Amino acid sequence: MIKKIRNLDINYIQYGKGQDIILLHGWGQNIQMMDPLGKKFADKFKITIFDFPGFGGSQEPDYAYNISDYVELLHDLVKELKIENPIIIGHSFGGRVAIFYSSMYPVSKLVLFGSPFIKRENNSLKVKLLKQMKKIKPLNNLAETMKKHMGSEDYRNASGVMRQVLVNVVNEDLTEKAKKITCPTLLIWGESDEAVPVSEAKELEKTIPDSALIVLNGTHYCYLENLNHVVSILNHFL
Secondary structure: OEEEEOOEEEEEEEEEOOEEEEEEOOOOOOHHHOHHHHHOOOOOEEEEEEOOOOOOOOOOOOOOOOHHHHHHHHHHHHHHOOOOOOEEEEEOHHHHHHHHHHOOOOOOEEEEEOOOOOOOOHHHHHHHHHHHHHHOOOOHHHHHHHHHHOOHHHHHHOOHHHHHHHHHHHOOOOHHHHHOOOOOEEEEEEOOOOOOOHHHHHHHHHHOOOEEEEEEOOOOOHHHHOHHHHHHHHHHHO
């Protein structure tokens, strides 16, 4: 489905019934990377997943967005879809947006997977991400999706505006935003995450007042590598 938000065509899906969960994907990814998790909760929750501008089926922004722009677009989408006080689950870049959003707007609960929140060098983050992506074994039918939407080729093929967006978002420190989050927050990290190491997760746990960290086997994509275990954890938390 498509909604016109901030003059952009935004691709999204919704399914299930109950309290709202919004799933936010990582950089270079799309709806399909969060859908396996969403489907596990469709019997108890209403799931909303959308493609961030510049990814999947959503239109590229007409200028270089920063985190604040993505947050305001998310807020406009939430209002358009009449969602109130949602649970937000974010992976990586989606977690960055979730941290910022949760510091400003009502959120029932927050779940973060491998979400960077401190300022880092663009090239360093990109190299770590691409190195880790090459190590990931195929994850059932997601293998082709991952191959298509991630990796160095994806970066090289990005338009100028999306490359500048990447520079903008990795250079924004969210420490002060994280301190303002008041909802219960769960951090789930892969012990072998090279893109956003567990040491950063421990700092984030100290920064968000009502938060707890769970470290699992796996990489930056441990939420998919341990899908059933993560679902079990979230069933207790949500």
